Amino acid sequence: MKIELHATLRECNTFGFDVSADHLAYLDQMVDIPLLLEKAHSESRPWRVIGGGSNLVLASDLPGYTGLMRLKGRSLHSQTSTHWIVEAMAGENWHDFVAWTIAQGMGGLENLALIPGTVGAAPIQNIGAYGLELAQVMDSLEAFDTQTNAFVRLNVSECNFAYRHSIFKEAPQRWIVTSVRFKLPKNWQPNLSYAELAKAFAEKEASSISSQEIFDKVCEIRSNKLPDPRVLGNSGSFFHNPVVSDKEYQTLKAKFPDLVAYPSQDRWKLAAGWLIDQCGFKGYKKGHVGVYEKQALVLVHHGGGTGQELLSLAQEIQEKVLHTFGVQLSIEPVILRS
Ligand SMILES: Cc1cc2nc3c(=O)[nH]c(=O)nc-3n(C[C@H](O)[C@H](O)[C@H](O)COP(=O)(O)OP(=O)(O)OC[C@H]3O[C@@H](n4cnc5c(N)ncnc54)[C@H](O)[C@@H]3O)c2cc1C
Numbered sequence: 001m002k003i004e005l006h007a008t009l010r011e012c013n014t015f016g017f018d019v020s021a022d023h024l025a026y027l028d029q030m031v032d033i034p035l036l037l038e039k040a041h042s043e044s045r046p047w048r049v050i051g052g053g054s055n056l057v058l059a060s061d062l063p064g065y066t067g068l069m070r071l072k073g074r075s076l077h078s079q080t081s082t083h084w085i086v087e088a089m090a091g092e093n094w095h096d097f098v099a100w101t102i103a104q105g106m107g108g109l110e111n112l113a114l115i116p117g118t119v120g121a122a123p124i125q126n127i128g129a130y131g132l133e134l135a136q137v138m139d140s141l142e143a144f145d146t147q148t149n150a151f152v153r154l155n156v157s158e159c160n161f162a163y164r165h166s167i168f169k170e171a172p173q174r175w176i177v178t179s180v181r182f183k184l185p186k187n188w189q190p191n192l193s194y195a196e197l198a199k200a201f202a203e204k205e206a207s208s209i210s211s212q213e214i215f216d217k218v219c220e221i222r223s224n225k226l227p228d229p230r231v232l233g234n235s236g237s238f239f240h241n242p243v244v245s246d247k248e249y250q251t252l253k254a255k256f257p258d259l260v261a262y263p264s265q266d267r268w269k270l271a272a273g274w275l276i277d278q279c280g281f282k283g284y285k286k287g288h289v290g291v292y293e294k295q296a297l298v299l300v301h302h303g304g305g306t307g308q309e310l311l312s313l314a315q316e317i318q319e320k321v322l323h324t325f326g327v328q329l330s331i332e333p334v335i336l337r338s
Pocket of ligand 1: 014048049050051052053054055056069090115116117118119120121122123124125126127128129175176177178226227228229234235236237334
């Protein structure tokens with residue numbers, strides 16, 4: 001296992017914060033995982049695993065071992081009369097994997113195109129976009145269980161998936177995901193449940209739409225809406241959309257008739273971006289960090305700043321939204337600090 005000392009993580013997080021890892025361990029093979037843990041335990045040092053760094057706020061230099069997930073490989077694992085089962089290793093780039101499945105003629109993941117990061121991190125927050133969540137298409141995953149020191153397979157039903165939530169959020173650091181399998185329907189149908197996609201394909205018969213067309217459209221919409229992290233540091237949505245009861249929603253709606261919200265089972269999902277925008281933060285700049293001018297849900301790093309600066313801006317936004325609407329915003333990315 002290759003280990004770099006005092007390695008900069010600037011290229012390993014999409015905010016581009018320039019912090020360093022005491023020991024950066026490259027996880028290129030399965031055996032590197034137990035090796036990393038053994039080293040950390042025997043030297044009594046902390047450890048964590050990162051993927052593409054697209055859902056992280058690095059708020060200080062990281063002590064101990066930081067494992068960079070780089071396991072590679074993707075294949076058609078098996079098939080049934082109705083489904084393809086495809087598998088990708090945890091270090092594969094998520095978007096490239098989605099593109100690969102489409103190129104193989106296997107639709108089902110196209111709504112999740114252009115989400116940055118790795119395949120292994122996708123189940124951690126149950127990535128979701130454009131009317132699809134990972135939980136709807138995942139079959140199972142393999143992970144190293146740090147409690148039993150063994151590789152285990154977890155089926156989708158064992159992962160406690162919910163909106164931006166999974167069992168991996170409940171017990172951080174218990175499992176290190178090594179590969180994920182997806183169940184893609186042979187009788188593919190377009191998923192146009194998201195209003196913007198439905199509108200874009202309104203003129204076409206569902207049977208004449210291909211997964212490639214949806215993939216291309218999702219990429220086009222996303223590129224117009226979200227800043228490219230290579231140009232402007234960000235982690236996509238910075239806050240979860242708050243989920244409230246019908247009673248809370250009705251009270252807010254009576255007070256703020258323009259409130260933007262979507263039904264979510266028997267509750268309501270409030271558009272966090274709208275709440276932040278109403279508080280006047282869109283395009284706001286504070287030192288080296290700020291709020292994206294086109295989408296208030298996205299916090300950005302203009303360069304030369306720190307994770308601490310970003311967290312202080314996040315706190316300012318949370319306080320103003322709480323004061324104005326009585327709604328508590330929770331932070332989506334994982335905060336790593338010493
Ligand atoms: C421009 C932009 C747009 C985005 N859009 C979306 C979106 O539409 N929907 C959405 O859901 N997310 C979105 N995100 C967030 C992010 O892309 C996803 O959460 C992604 O899955 C994170 O992957 P990563 O490899 O970068 O994980 P990292 O940021 O490296 O890690 C995130 C967490 O996962 C853990 N982790 C990473 N790899 C493993 C592993 N193999 N095993 C166990 N734990 C692991 C880390 O310890 C950390 O806690 C967006 C981000 C950006 C920058």
